[in-house]
Amino acid sequence: MDRRKFLKNASLTSIGLAAGSSVLACAKTEKTLTDATQQKEDTTTIIDNTSFPVSICTWGFVDANAKAGQTLEQGVKALDAAIAGVAIEEENLTNTTVGKGGAPDRDGQVTLDACVMDSSGDCGAVVCVQNITNVALLAKKVMTETPHVILAAKGAEDFAYTQGFKKENLLTEASKKAWEDWKKTSEYKPIINIENHDTIGMLCLDKDGDIAGACTTSGLSYKMKGRVGDSPIIGSGLFVDNQVGGAAATGLGEEILKTVGSFLIVELMRNGMHPQQACEEAINRIVNKNKNHKDFQAAYIAINKAGQTGSYCIHPGFAYMKYQHGKNERILSKAFLKA
Structure with a gap:
């Protein structure tokens, strides 16, 4: 040939x-x-809609989660219920990690961050906001009343006044005294499971089977001026896909940001993982990428369209609240590290 x-x-x-x-x-x-x-x-x-509605939130915010769950039972949509729930902590003067009464930055200024995400896929966020207490609601206003997703600092504050929010001094006497005591040493170190990095992230599944969420925080105690963590960042502190489920984060934001964990969890659930498995995988990503993971806490909560929930954290001690069928219970999370 x-x-x-x-x-x-x-x-x-x-x-x-x-x-x-x-x-x-x-x-x-x-x-x-x-x-x-x-x-x-x-x-x-x-999917059995008799399991609806459900609300879950990070940490032991009993009253906040009860408010969200009861609001859902009245037929209120998921996003509005979540905002009503987190507002309890934003207005709680004894909570030094969220809203009014939150710990200030190193210059003594209380700055708040928040984001929301609706079942429609729309979202809104505000960062470094002073003088406004209910920043989760303000984030919703950014979503519904502007062409933008994120407003920052003075711009977000000025926008709040156009929407009827009132100006308030967010620094309480207790927080001011704690800040003045801190200035004597000016030492910053994350304290695991101590309220210098807690956040309230809330996920709601309403009677129609729609999912939405809110995340709000005053950020790290005595942070550098202008610091923003994961909480107001869509995909890191919070993410919702109404076809699949939602996730929220808490802990050291600098580490949570690096793996876009809330988005990751939703994508893992999309591929068939139970919320518990998805949370565990997201924490494993953080641990595998950081040899110093024993020095900080990170935690996730998640819910899927069937109303199934899950959570996971690095260090033991994290818990989340779950409201379902009129019962509001605290669920201790499984942890990567053992006690």
């Missing part, structure tokens, strides 16, 4: 093999898509 015939035959053979491979690949892809479609259909059939 001469070279020309050999190349011609080889080309025809290659075309045949390629065509055969393509057919097989198409058949395999079609089967995979069919299986995936069937799996989604099967998942839909097991």
Whole structure:
């Protein structure tokens, strides 16, 4: 066989093999898509709306979660219920990590961060806001009343006044005294499970099966001026996809930001993971990327469309609240490290 015939035959053979491979690949892809479609259909059939509504939040914020759950039972939509719930802590003067009464930055200024995400996929956020207590509601106003997603500092504060928010001094006498005591040493170190980095992240599943969430915080105690953590950042502190579920984070924001963990959890649930498994994988990502993970806390909560929930953290001691069927319970989270 001469070279020309050999190349011609080889080309025809290659075309045949390629065509055969393509057919097989198409058949395999079609089967995979069919299986995936069937799996989604099967998942839909097991969702029981008698388990709705549900509200969950980070840490032991009993009153806040009860407010959200009771509001959901009245037929209020998920986002408004979440905002009503976190407002309890924003207005709680004894809570030094959220809202009015929160610990100030190193210059003695209380600055707040928050974000919200609706079941429609819309979201809004505010960062470094002074003089406004209910910043989760302000984040919703950014979402609904502006063409933007995030407003910062003085711009966010000025916008708040146009929306009817009142100016308040957020620095309480107790927080001021604690700040003045801190200035004697000016030493900063994250304290695991102590309220210098706690956040309230809340996820709500309403009677219609829609999911939304809110996350609000005063950030790290005695942080550098202008510091922003994960809490107001969509995808890190909070993420919701109404077809799948939602997740929220708490802990040391600098580390949570690096893996966009709330988004990751939702994507893992999209691929079939239970909320518990997804939270565990998100924490594992943080741990595997940081050899100093024993020096800080990070934690996640999550809920899916069926109302199933989960949580996971690095250090023991984190818990979350769950309101369902009129019962508001504190659930101790599993942890990567053992006590």
